Amino acid sequence: MNYQTWSHAYEQILADFGYDPAADERARDRLATLTDPFDESRLAAMRGATVAVAGAGPSLTSDRDRRLAAEADVVVAASVAAKRLREAGVAVDLMVTDLDKSPATARTLTREGVPVAVHAHGDNVPAVEEWVPRFDDEHVLPTTQAEPRGPVVNYGGFTDGDRGAFLADAFGADTLVFPGWDFDDEGVSETKRRKLVWAERLLYWLERRRDDHFAVLDGRRDDIASM
Numbered sequence: 001m002n003y004q005t006w007s008h009a010y011e012q013i014l015a016d017f018g019y020d021p022a023a024d025e026r027a028r029d030r031l032a033t034l035t036d037p038f039d040e041s042r043l044a045a046m047r048g049a050t051v052a053v054a055g056a057g058p059s060l061t062s063d064r065d066r067r068l069a070a071e072a073d074v075v076v077a078a079s080v081a082a083k084r085l086r087e088a089g090v091a092v093d094l095m096v097t098d099l100d101k102s103p104a105t106a107r108t109l110t111r112e113g114v115p116v117a118v119h120a121h122g123d124n125v126p127a128v129e130e131w132v133p134r135f136d137d138e139h140v141l142p143t144t145q146a147e148p149r150g151p152v153v154n155y156g157g158f159t160d161g162d163r164g165a166f167l168a169d170a171f172g173a174d175t176l177v178f179p180g181w182d183f184d185d186e187g188v189s190e191t192k193r194r195k196l197v198w199a200e201r202l203l204y205w206l207e208r209r210r211d212d213h214f215a216v217l218d219g220r221r222d223d224i225a226s227m
């Protein structure tokens with residue numbers, strides 16, 4: 001997805017959460033000083049593949065969802081989902097994170113040669129400055145939700161999980177499956193709940209753009225505000 005298309009959603013997100021776009025841009029520019037361009041050919045395995053985009057909801061511990069991840073061609077794991085899947089013996093091919101949680105897992109992955117899409121935004125610059133220099137830069141894919149610049153790219157998406165889905169789409173994934181997604185999880189904070197509402201809305205947007213069918217949205221579409 002190009003930035004112009006993404007900005008339609010981004011402007012609504014900025015308005016809803018009251019984020020300052022200039023702060024997102026400053027974060028992007030800081031991340032740019034800490035990273036080099038990522039070799040995108042390394043994600044070629046996604047083309048035509050079944051990609052599991054794992055969320056960190058409670059259902060990720062279920063046999064069904066673990067299997068969904070283990071049986072996919074490629075596993076993209078959002079934040080804590082990367083840690084949980086590794087602990088369960090499921091290999092992760094790409095971690096997507098804003099370093100809010102599990103930054104040590106992200107560091108371990110880069111040091112093992114597994115790519116990590118590190119997202120900079122207006123509210124995580126201290127984490128970016130603390131952790132990115134400790135990663136193996138060759139395996140860091142720097143991302144922003146603002147306009148892309150230098151090595152820092154934007155495939156679309158807001159929360160770690162839906163950014164993983166937009167990324168898989170950008171790299172030509174054929175089928176997307178969603179283990180570990182629990183939109184109605186009552187164990188999350190109010191802010192997280194609002195972020196999950198956006199994640200759902202963005203997945204629905206992506207589904208329609210791809211003319212696809214994401215089973216994770218079954219029974220929910222009528223109640224999702226369209227964009």
Ligand SMILES: Nc1ncnc2c1ncn2[C@@H]1O[C@H](COP(=O)(O)OP(=O)(O)OP(=O)(O)O)[C@@H](O)[C@H]1O
Nearest residue numbers: 055056057078079080100159160161162181182185
């Ligand atoms: N019930 C759920 N609780 C948490 N995350 C969920 C849930 N369902 C789906 N997800 C997806 O899993 C991702 C990873 O969640 P996690 O709690 O590890 O990360 P986070 O760092 O708080 O995420 P973010 O910074 O994107 O809000 C979320 O970004 C979201 O896209």
Ligand SMILES: Nc1nc2c(c(=O)[nH]1)N=C(CO)CN2
Nearest residue numbers: 019121122123158159160195
């Ligand atoms: N400015 C800003 N951007 C974000 C934030 C956030 O807290 N602040 N959280 C995100 C996912 O949790 C993604 N993007």
